[in-house]
Amino acid sequence: MPLIELKDVSKLYGFGDATNVALDEVSLTIEPGECIAVMGPSGSGKSTLMNVIGLLDHPTLGDYHLNGKKVSRLRANQRAKLRRDEIGFIFQSFNLLPRLTAMDNVSLPLLYKGVSVGKRMKKAWDMLERVGLGDRAYYYPRQLSGGQTQSVAIARALVNDPQLIIADEPTGNLDSGSSRLVMELLSEIHKTGNTVIFVTHNPELTRYATRVVYMQDGTVKYDERTKLGEVGRYARSVMYAIPETTEEDDLAGVSAIMGVLHKRDATAVEPTKPKTKSKKAAKSKAKRRTNAAARKGSAK
């Protein structure tokens, strides 16, 4: 039985003419034990997809089965309980409560589950040990480095033994050293049998994944299984497209972006297209242009 089954899930914002499509009939099946890297330009719907899978957001249309149970129309409290027991969330901006110690932050989901104080402490301690921060249990978030803070957040996500770990750009705010630490932790969690979904902009990090999903314009554009330790093929094409801009190109402005787009379109291998409907050419081109600009900005 698949862990996650999304069927034609759409998420719309706004009404009428101002309607904004964040997810456009996404269908995705995830088996237990997968480690999935979700890639895609900003605004492609990655985060919305994470929020829908993580039960933070309702899909506007479509069905979502978690563990074979239909969850797309659950009530708020039942969703909260599923989030608490089945899903661990890791955010880009860490999202620890600043006034609580690492220990208290980690034990918060246990508190909401109604676990007794003694058990909370023990479990939180174990989790902090597991992420290598046993000696930082009584530190406040502001006293920890970025990598350590994210480790605490991972410990918090793990503390209720959820099946599914969702990490929305867990390394987005971290330097490469800390990124590696966090990714090693996530891959370790994956190896112990959890299903991990993480969003990243860094193609290198797809090495940790068994499957790479590439999103664009609210749809899954490309879905590929990879071996652990290998960069996904499509990810690689993105990775090698970026460094081709030089200082001069930057100065040249728009024409440079156009140049990059041409080169990328020429080199990008686009194997088997997923079954999503083809977008209107003009719209997708415009979108891609802005995406390229955004990527260029982040590459600098």
Added chain:
Amino acid sequence: MTISQGNLGLAYRSLKAAKGRSFLTMLGIIIGVAAVVLVVCIGQGIKDQISGQLGRYGKSTLTIQPTSSSGSAGVFTGLSGTSSNLLSENDLRVVQKTKGIATAVPVSTSSGSMRGDHTVNSPFIVATTAEFTDVINQSIQYGGFFDPDIDSKTVVLGANIAHKLFNDNSPLGQTLTWRDQHFVVAGVFNTFSAPPFSLEANFNNAVFVPYSTAQDLSGSVLGMYQILAKAKPDADQRQTTDAVQAALTASHGGSRDVAVLRADETDAGSNKTIHLLTVLVAGAAIVALVVGGVGIMDVMLVSVTERMHEIGLRKAIGATNRQIMRQFMAEAFVLSATGAIIGVAVSCAVVGLMRVYTSLQPVLVWQVLVVAPVVAIAVGLFFGSMPALKAARKDPIEALRHE
């Protein structure tokens, strides 16, 4: 060690993080509670002091005073006798002869300046007879009461006037000049308990002179504004009162223009007024308390908006609506409970200071010490529930986006 992440602990910490604002919020509750407690305590204190007046006249003492209309024996009859409407010596005799009355003494006033070591221009001069001390329940500090049969030129002083006339010198045996006559001070009363706001005459400022002497010196019949009578110990109070009333009505040709009041009756009359005042002011104070509750609601709404991200995060990691609601209710509880406790402490301190530094003698009423904080907490929880509900119902993703 901070693992005790109960809601109250959390609430306490988040309120501590915004100390200034929390205090300002509590101020409303503090003032409300303190006002309610103080008003009730002061009111009770005044009531107690007026009841203490029973001791001044004695329980079996009847007060007989003229009224303009029958039956209007209200609070403000203390000194209302006018010259045209005073009791006569005949009335005094009627009272004295009534069955069940042991003694009756006149209380008249006279005028003229008194000169001792110092001169007091218009003292409160009470002309009465030697039996006065039998009727009122008050001891003499120095000396004794006058006895006109032995010496008609003696006076007795109230504590305050003695000080005014003779400073710190002992007034006993000193000479006073009144209407060109010399009087010897025979005694000084202990301080009469004089309740504040009471319209009764304050005997501490009175010079007591023999009735007969005063009448001789004024050269005319001296009207009495009051007759104080003491019932026999075995006589029934009510019957005696009725008997006196009947006798006086008869001697006045059937018109009931005299009121006969039992000691507890005068007491009841003034108590009613004080009670009404207490209720009114306490009502105003409760309004203050409710306004304090609105303040709590205000601050909680700000707090909810400010901590939207935190709410979203807590929901993301599995907090249910009810758990979020409880967290904010705990905050409202901590705010109002702390405010209530501080309010009670403040009012207790003020009561203590008032007892030392003012003539008001407020009494701590334990009922209000319990009820006021409970009401304050209820008000706080009531007004806190709206923001708490707002926080609880937030969509998690929307709240998380809020920075």
